[in-house]
Amino acid sequence: MRFQNRFLFFALAVALLALPLGVKSDVVLTILVFSWLQGMLAVSFNLIFGFTGQLTMFHAAAFGIAGYATHLSMQHLGVGYWTGTVLAALFVSVLSIIVGTICFRFRLKEFYFAIVTLAFSEMARLTVLNWNSVTNGTLGINLQEKPWLFGFKVNDTVSWYYLSLVALAVTLLVCSRLVHSWMGRCFSAIRLNDELGDTLGINVFRYKLAAFVAGNFIAAVTGSLYAYYLGSLEPGFLSIDQSLGIVAMVLLGGRSSVFAPVVGAVLLTALPHLIHFSAEVRSIVYGSILILTILVMPQGIYGSIAALLRKRHAS
Amino acid sequence: MLLEVRKLTKRFGGLTAVADVSFGISKGEIVGIFGPNGSGKTTLLNLVAGLMPPTEGGVLWKSVPIQGLPAHEVAASGLVKTFQNPQLFAELTVLEHLHIAAHLELKRRLGWRRLATLVRPDLAQAGHERAAQIVRICRLEASRDRLAAEISYGEEKMLGVAMALMCEPELLLLDEPASGLGAGEIENLEAVLRDLKAQGTTLCIIDHKVGFLGRLADRAIGLHHGAKIAEGAPDEVLRNPDVVMAYLGHSRDRI
Ligand SMILES: Nc1ncnc2c1ncn2[C@@H]1O[C@H](COP(=O)(O)OP(=O)(O)O)[C@@H](O)[C@H]1O
Numbered sequence: 001m002r003f004q005n006r007f008l009f010f011a012l013a014v015a016l017l018a019l020p021l022g023v024k025s026d027v028v029l030t031i032l033v034f035s036w037l038q039g040m041l042a043v044s045f046n047l048i049f050g051f052t053g054q055l056t057m058f059h060a061a062a063f064g065i066a067g068y069a070t071h072l073s074m075q076h077l078g079v080g081y082w083t084g085t086v087l088a089a090l091f092v093s094v095l096s097i098i099v100g101t102i103c104f105r106f107r108l109k110e111f112y113f114a115i116v117t118l119a120f121s122e123m124a125r126l127t128v129l130n131w132n133s134v135t136n137g138t139l140g141i142n143l144q145e146k147p148w149l150f151g152f153k154v155n156d157t158v159s160w161y162y163l164s165l166v167a168l169a170v171t172l173l174v175c176s177r178l179v180h181s182w183m184g185r186c187f188s189a190i191r192l193n194d195e196l197g198d199t200l201g202i203n204v205f206r207y208k209l210a211a212f213v214a215g216n217f218i219a220a221v222t223g224s225l226y227a228y229y230l231g232s233l234e235p236g237f238l239s240i241d242q243s244l245g246i247v248a249m250v251l252l253g254g255r256s257s258v259f260a261p262v263v264g265a266v267l268l269t270a271l272p273h274l275i276h277f278s279a280e281v282r283s284i285v286y287g288s289i290l291i292l293t294i295l296v297m298p299q300g301i302y303g304s305i306a307a308l309l310r311k312r313h314a315s
Numbered sequence: 316m317l318l319e320v321r322k323l324t325k326r327f328g329g330l331t332a333v334a335d336v337s338f339g340i341s342k343g344e345i346v347g348i349f350g351p352n353g354s355g356k357t358t359l360l361n362l363v364a365g366l367m368p369p370t371e372g373g374v375l376w377k378s379v380p381i382q383g384l385p386a387h388e389v390a391a392s393g394l395v396k397t398f399q400n401p402q403l404f405a406e407l408t409v410l411e412h413l414h415i416a417a418h419l420e421l422k423r424r425l426g427w428r429r430l431a432t433l434v435r436p437d438l439a440q441a442g443h444e445r446a447a448q449i450v451r452i453c454r455l456e457a458s459r460d461r462l463a464a465e466i467s468y469g470e471e472k473m474l475g476v477a478m479a480l481m482c483e484p485e486l487l488l489l490d491e492p493a494s495g496l497g498a499g500e501i502e503n504l505e506a507v508l509r510d511l512k513a514q515g516t517t518l519c520i521i522d523h524k525v526g527f528l529g530r531l532a533d534r535a536i537g538l539h540h541g542a543k544i545a546e547g548a549p550d551e552v553l554r555n556p557d558v559v560m561a562y563l564g565h566s567r568d569r570i
């Protein structure tokens with residue numbers, strides 16, 4: 001089984017790396033770049049939601065703020081793209097520590113945690129929307145610069161394909177290391193029974209905060225990549241729709257494994273391009289898919305298939 | 316004196332759950348606390364473990380007051396308690412429970428260096444060996460890989476003890492570990508607790524009857540309506556007229 005997994009993993013990796021050699025369609029590659037970036041967002045969200053049990057609505061804020069913060073530090077501090085991204089991720093981490101400390105000190109859980117993080121997220125969005133002199137308000141900002149990597153300018157779709165794929169792979173590796181470590185066990189304890197975890201000596205506050213900050217840090221890096229790939233920034237990055245979209249990807253893909261949310265991210269990113277709906281119909285289709293998933297396969301697509309394979313294997 | 320309880324009182328509104336209770340526990344002792352249902356045993360234990368602020372009085376753990384400390388700090392200081400109704404992580408196996416409970420051991424052994432295990436998982440190995448050893452001590456080998464939702468009530472209670480042991484307690488507080496167990500399971504529990512005593516762990520065990528405590532405890536404390544009504548050698552306490560009165564209405568062998 002382990003060997004098979006390894007083999008599958010390598011086959012998938014090689015296929016994904018070789019893909020741009022065969023697929024020349026810019027549209028397909030573009031969809032995949034967005035899928036990988038949305039995948040990073042979903043995987044990092046799931047670190048907080050699926051593994052630590054905290055339904056955060058701050059993820060879109062972390063994602064959007066980082067885009068703006070990268071741009072602003074490049075513009076005002078004269079740093080390059082990568083330094084700007086690191087600064088943005090650190091800034092988002094500080095914000096997450098503040099928001100997380102407020103929520104977790106007051107022991108906000110479930111519904112209350114979701115609502116309060118949503119309120120912080122909206123505060124961030126309204127700030128971005130109304131602080132015209134800095135963010136250019138509703139109009140947003142055009143981003144001309146592209147990142148440089150090893151002397152290459154990441155400009156065309158194929159370079160972005162590889163950059164986003166590597167970023168997603170690093171995200172998966174980091175999250176999987178975390179989840180399978182002692183810290184991941186603290187996350188499980190918090191999700192399943194935090195009172196018991198507390199009496200076993202686990203500092204529930206500290207590890208809730210650790211998961212929250214780690215998840216938002218990755219969301220920030222994603223936001224910075226996303227904005228510079230897209231070449232523009234607007235307050236919609238921080239919207240509730242964005243947060244709900246992330247929740248949908250995770251529920252559709254599955255939340256019990258590190259990798260599963262990527263499946264949801266790819267499907268929900270690719271779907272609108274495969275089938276053309278008007279905006280109104282699209283919301284209905286999305287909503288129906290979500291409701292169906294929750295009712296028919298609460299473990300998500302990946303979880304259900306994994307369970308099926310396990311059953312096959314056992315019999 | 317490892318633990319000193321001084322004039323503890325706890326009132327819930329008009330109800331006095333614990334009334335002016337004082338006692339001490341020395342290193343290596345087994346102290347039994349017994350009393351009928353509702354006599355305030357669980358409340359007393361929660362006060363002792365610092366999980367609840369007392370209305371009056373105080374608790375000294377290794378000569379330091381522990382009121383107001385969060386539960387995880389109390390546990391980290393070596394004072395660990397189990398729950399009367401087993402508290403578990405429903406989706407996890409028995410062994411996974413013990414791996415979670417290895418947290419304090421890892422923290423004590425590596426301190427902040429445990430962050431390095433994120434890159435080098437092998438450094439965390441010792442906790443897993445200890446888990447395997449405690450599975451054996453608690454006689455949970457047969458259900459090691461079963462989910463908490465699938466094991467018997469007796470095993471659930473034993474798993475509670477096993478997790479507490481993973482925390483390397485200096486004083487282990489057990490809230491009615493024997494209630495709800497069959498005769499065979501009680502024998503098993505007794506053997507486990509004797510092993511612990513032989514290894515020098517200090518124990519404070521609560522039960523609603525004396526039977527099983529009488530054989531195990533060095534000293535017994537009788538509780539009734541929240542107040543301490545007797546203290547001494549178990550068989551002496553059993554003969555105490557107040558204790559007999561407290562259990563009146565029950566036949567003698569229920570005590
Ligand atoms: N949190 C609480 N709020 C109000 N009353 C409580 C609370 N906890 C316990 N009590 C009351 O205190 C008394 C002692 O309870 P408890 O300590 O659970 O007794 P025991 O463990 O000996 O059965 C009971 O009358 C119980 O109803």
Ligand SMILES: [Mg+2]
Nearest residue numbers: 356357358399
């Ligand atoms: Mg009780």
